[in-house]
Amino acid sequence: MMLYPLYIDPGTGSMLFSILIGAAATLYFVFRALIIKLKMVLSGGRSTASDVSHPYVIYSEAKQYWNVFKPVLDEFEKRRQELLYLTSAEDDPVFEGTYQFVKPEYIGEGNKAFAHLNMLQAGIVLMTTPGLNVYQLKRSKMVKYYAHVLHAPSDATMYRLFGLDYFDSVLLTGDYQAKDIRTLEKLRELPEKKLPTVGCTYLDVYAEKMKQLPLEENHNFTVLVSPSWGPSALLARYGAKLLDPLVKTGLSIIVRPHPQSKKSESATLETLTARYKDTPNLVWDYERENIHSLSKADIMISDFSGIIYDYAFLCDKPVMYVKQGIDLRPYDADDLGEHAGDELWQFKTLTEIGIELKEEFFEKIGDVIKDVADSAALKAARNRAKETAWQYQGEAGKRIADFMIQTVSGAQ
Numbered sequence: 001m002m003l004y005p006l007y008i009d010p011g012t013g014s015m016l017f018s019i020l021i022g023a024a025a026t027l028y029f030v031f032r033a034l035i036i037k038l039k040m041v042l043s044g045g046r047s048t049a050s051d052v053s054h055p056y057v058i059y060s061e062a063k064q065y066w067n068v069f070k071p072v073l074d075e076f077e078k079r080r081q082e083l084l085y086l087t088s089a090e091d092d093p094v095f096e097g098t099y100q101f102v103k104p105e106y107i108g109e110g111n112k113a114f115a116h117l118n119m120l121q122a123g124i125v126l127m128t129t130p131g132l133n134v135y136q137l138k139r140s141k142m143v144k145y146y147a148h149v150l151h152a153p154s155d156a157t158m159y160r161l162f163g164l165d166y167f168d169s170v171l172l173t174g175d176y177q178a179k180d181i182r183t184l185e186k187l188r189e190l191p192e193k194k195l196p197t198v199g200c201t202y203l204d205v206y207a208e209k210m211k212q213l214p215l216e217e218n219h220n221f222t223v224l225v226s227p228s229w230g231p232s233a234l235l236a237r238y239g240a241k242l243l244d245p246l247v248k249t250g251l252s253i254i255v256r257p258h259p260q261s262k263k264s265e266s267a268t269l270e271t272l273t274a275r276y277k278d279t280p281n282l283v284w285d286y287e288r289e290n291i292h293s294l295s296k297a298d299i300m301i302s303d304f305s306g307i308i309y310d311y312a313f314l315c316d317k318p319v320m321y322v323k324q325g326i327d328l329r330p331y332d333a334d335d336l337g338e339h340a341g342d343e344l345w346q347f348k349t350l351t352e353i354g355i356e357l358k359e360e361f362f363e364k365i366g367d368v369i370k371d372v373a374d375s376a377a378l379k380a381a382r383n384r385a386k387e388t389a390w391q392y393q394g395e396a397g398k399r400i401a402d403f404m405i406q407t408v409s410g411a412q
Helices: 010-042 063-078 110-118 175-187 201-212 240-248 266-275 291-296 307-315 332-340 345-353 359-371 376-389 396-411
Strands: 054-060 083-087 102-106 121-127 142-149 169-171 222-225 252-255 282-284 299-302 319-321 354-356
Touching (some): 054 396, 063 083, 063 102, 083 110, 142 396, 169 396, 175 332, 175 376, 201 291, 201 307, 240 252, 240 266, 240 359, 252 291, 307 319, 307 345, 307 376, 319 345, 345 354, 345 376
Parallel strands (some): 054 083, 054 121, 121 142, 142 169, 222 252, 252 282, 299 319
16 A cells, blocks of 8 residues: 655644644643642642742844844843843854853744743743744743834834734834834724833944944945845845846945845845856845944945835935835735825835835946935934934833833732
């Protein structure tokens, strides 16, 4: 008899995983409750120190989020307050540190990490990972509070559908982000979350690091191409159609794909990498931190990527953008519909701080770049955007630590 391999489609696999995790979690909590009850009996009704959960927990799903969390870890360390740092990056920079009060732990990736998180016991869990209680990442019954920290100064509704719905709190980089979250809560009949504005941790880190970078000698005019990812993004839609004429200008070109591109559009990157492998004035940047490319660039070309704001806020230099007909249907922003009022902040602001690069001008890209002048109006618009989207500059780590500690204290 011939045996055929069993195939389970991703949707069914996700559902089966959720069922298994749910069953395992139930057994875990039942068993733990019995243990606690037994300890209570043996201790004469008094709880023991071993029954206390981790008050403060941070989860990092990838190495690229290190600079989001580092200021918070440093703040807990400075206060001599213990914090459990769970990471899905085996080479997370936290393991290179000398923390005494921050306790790092590698919990694996994917389903292995979710299984750990779904049975976690904690006072508060802070993460950048969206989609809590939507797919495999479930709310643990033994976690009192879940907080999401925004890791870009752009619109909070540019997550995939329901990305923030089931958090108790969302920590904002600027006050403006609260409006659309509140609108979605009303439309979806969700309870209101706490929405404290804390600033942007990784921009605080990058601002300090960029002060330490040495000045580059014999600098050539450099163009940084740094798009988002997906079918509507710059490389996927145009690719060589933009890069070929850019290379012909003789200018130094840095192409920095979005980190997700390696996973979601690897074929596109492989094709383009092969096409330009012998091109001396084009280099690819896959470094975890973008500050070296940002500091070298004299102008940026992008699409709807949040890195535009990194560049505008940190470097205060001109930005060119290729207007994309982005499909908002997979994103929370689409559900705003007529309730959104004006255009999303990041798209509206882009037209104020950036210069549109139309497809018909790709072939004359060298002349277009030469004609770009950094006007006083553009500079003023960048400053306004920076004040709006990056509040409490340099204070985000302290403010997040304050929020976590006050939240746990208030729940006791």
